[in-house]
Amino acid sequence: MDNRENLLDIALSLFSQRGYEGVGVQEIVETAGVTKPTLYHYYDSKRGLLDTLLKREEGRLLSSVLQASVYKRDIVYTLENIVRAYFDASKSHPDFYRMQIAMLFAPPESDSHLAILPFVSQQYEIIEEVFIQAVQDHGNLRGRHKRYASGFLGTINAMIGLSLEGELDLTKELVYLTVHQFLHGIFS
Secondary structure, three states: OHHHHHHHHHHHHHHHHOOOOOOOOOHHHHHHHOOOHHHHHHHHHHHHHHHHHHHHHHHHHHHHHHHHHOOOHHHHHHHHHHHHHHHHHHOOOOHHHHHHHHHHHHOOOOHHHHHHHHHHHHHHHHHHHHHHHHOOOOOHHHHHHHHHHHHHHHHHHHHHHHHHHOOOOOOHHHHHHHHHHHOOOOOO
């Protein structure tokens, strides 16, 4: 593995364990077995390292969520595909998913929060578009797409958060239950 990829992998591991702000450049380079000038040569700064890491990881997730979100006039089917895409992404890249959630809830003016916002906004936009398209089949969704996208992604992230803590297994049944609970509420 080259130094460039090794630095990204080490940073991902450390950021997911203690948060972006909780990890210093010195720790990253020592763990990677390189010098600070090497990190700065490839990434200019710790923030440049984070931005490159986000671009690498977000492409994988966004690609699978975009594929899953193709609306074929069946809202349940589409939402289940989206949940499955997120569950699969969190299982195959748990460190990135943990880091992403932590960054989303970091202080609003922190570098990590500001870095993750465009990526999270893209996720919301993809899901909002599903609800906008579903209006043709479910008129009661009209004008509520932002609220539904936020609630749906929040539900998905809550399930993944529980999984990352070892409280839940992200099974096929949980895909169904997550969508069912979202669509019908807790009393269904």
